[in-house]
Amino acid sequence: MTDFRQVKAGFYDKSKRSVKVPVGELRVGMFVSRLDRDWLETPFLMQGFLLESQDDIDTVIDYCEHVWIDAVQPKWVPPEERGNIEGPRRKTTYINKISAQDEHRQAMGVFREARRLTKTLVDDIRLGGTINNDEAKATVKSCVDSILRNPDALLWMTKIRNQDNYTAEHCLNVCILAIAFGRHLGMSEAELEKLGLCGLLHDVGKMRIPPEVLNKPGKLTEKEWKQMSAHVIHGRNLLLASPGVANAAVDVAYSHHERMDGKGYPRKLKSAGISEFSRIISIVDAYDAMTANRCYAPAIPTTQALKIIYKDRGTHFDERLALAFIKSVGLYPPGSIVELKNGLIGLVLEGNKRYRHLPKVILLNQGSEPLQKEKIIDLAQIEAGKLSKEHLIRDTMPDGSHGIFVQEFRNKGLVFKG
Structure with missing residues (x-):
């Protein structure tokens, strides 16, 4: 039987051959490429996935009688190109201390203050100052405290966007998403604070990029691209010049655009040379950027962003962490705008732990026309x-689609639950 640790580490390549097997014969490490039913009727995000645990197998058994698995062939990968086979052991198991609804009351205040402090931090750097490490750490600590109580409240607030303050809000969102992901991975509270600081400060070097390049809506010239890619060097230098900033934050600012296959920048490091925190922030950074409206590209739906991360696992992103991140985000996070198979448009109010593809939804539109009620x-x-199965979710859409904005519903007092 194939060793799943080797599959995840990149020792094996999937071939195009597939074999039909009864679900009772499934084993951890197999790659399921086809089901005996429509993918939309299942909780699986990707059309093709690795069976990582017995829970994955049990879920397939709940929905299918037969599946098709891809055979794998051995492939040698040099040590310097390998990711971590085992990965860090989970150290801490967290439970939600309060309900998402109760945490919303505190989380909105946390988010507003964190957004204010992050904008001040970014503006200070833009004006030639250095990092206020105490304020940065205080911002991160408040986010960690909220996420440890219940992550759902603060997570959906990352969907509230203001394009005029994109860089500052992106830094804060990456901070929040990284902390929540670290919680999912079982990191200690001290590790979460360090990881959150890395997320908050990962893009500070962009404040040294000329605004006409940073905010250019069109394609960058070769010269402009070199200026833009230098933000990782500026970030490293800024953090080195700021007293008390953790070494991990310096490393992440410098390395979050490195890739597992060695095709990243600035040093073209291969996987063995990229730190765990840099690998995490690389994934979170890409996810938040893809799901936001940027000056050069519109936002894409959550599911599409996760599919890109899945596709690029093992080349751009650490495979083990990419798969874990997809699980931590979930199929349809609260606050997601979704289209059903029957054309109805709605907003996800609450996730479903048992049936991940079947959340609670508030129906708002029939196509582009608002419903009367x-x-x-x-x-x-x-x-x-x-x-009926016509109520299955067909796809997700970015915030603002069909005139639906998460912020407006939050202003009305609507509470989203995880």
């Missing part, structure tokens, strides 16, 4: 036979 439906009723 908003209605909340529980898509888990599909499993009970009380809703």
Whole structure:
């Protein structure tokens, strides 16, 4: 049987050959390439996935009788190109201390203050100052405290965007997303604070990039690209010049655009030379950037961003961490705008731990036309036979699609639950 640790580390390549097998014969380490039913009817995000645990196998058994698995062939990978086979051991198991609804009351205040402090930090750097390490650490600490109580409240607030302050809000979002991901990985509270600081400060070097280059809507020239890519060097230098900044933050600012296959910048490091924190921030940075409106590209849906991360696992991103990140984000996070198969448009109110593809949704539109009356439906009723499969989610859309903005619903007092 194939050793899953080697598959994840890149020792094996999937061939195009696939074999139909009963679900009772599935084993951890197999790659499922096809199901005996529509993918939309299952909680699997990717059309093709590795079975990482017995829980994955049990979920397949719940939905299918047969699946097709891809055979694998051995391939030698030099040591310097390998990722971590085992990965860090989970050290801490967290439980939510309070409900998402109760945490919302505190999280909004945390988010507003963190956003204010992050903008001040970025503006100070833009004006030639150095990093206020105490303020940065205080910002991160407040985010860690909220996420340890219940991550869902602060996570959906990362969907609230202001394009005029993109860099500052991106830095804060990466901080929040990284802390939540670290919690999912079982990091200690001290590690979460260090990781959050790395996320908050990873892009500070962009404040040394000329605004006409940083905010250019079109394609960059070769000269402009060299200026833009130098933000990692500026970031390293800024952090080195700022008293008390953790070495990990300096490393991440310098290395978060390195790639596992050695095709990143500035040093073209291969996987063995890239730190764990840099690998994490690389994934989170890409995810938040892709799901936001940028001056040169519109936002893409959450599911599409996760599919890109999945596709680029093992080349751009650390494979083990990419798969873990996809699991931590989930199929349809609260605050996601979704389109159902019947054309109805809605907003995800609450996730479903058992049926990840069947959340609670508030229906708002039929296509581009607003409904006369908003209605909340529980898509888990599909499993009970009380809703038709036409209510399955077809796709997700970026914030603002069909005139639907998460911020407006938050202003009305709507609370999203994880």
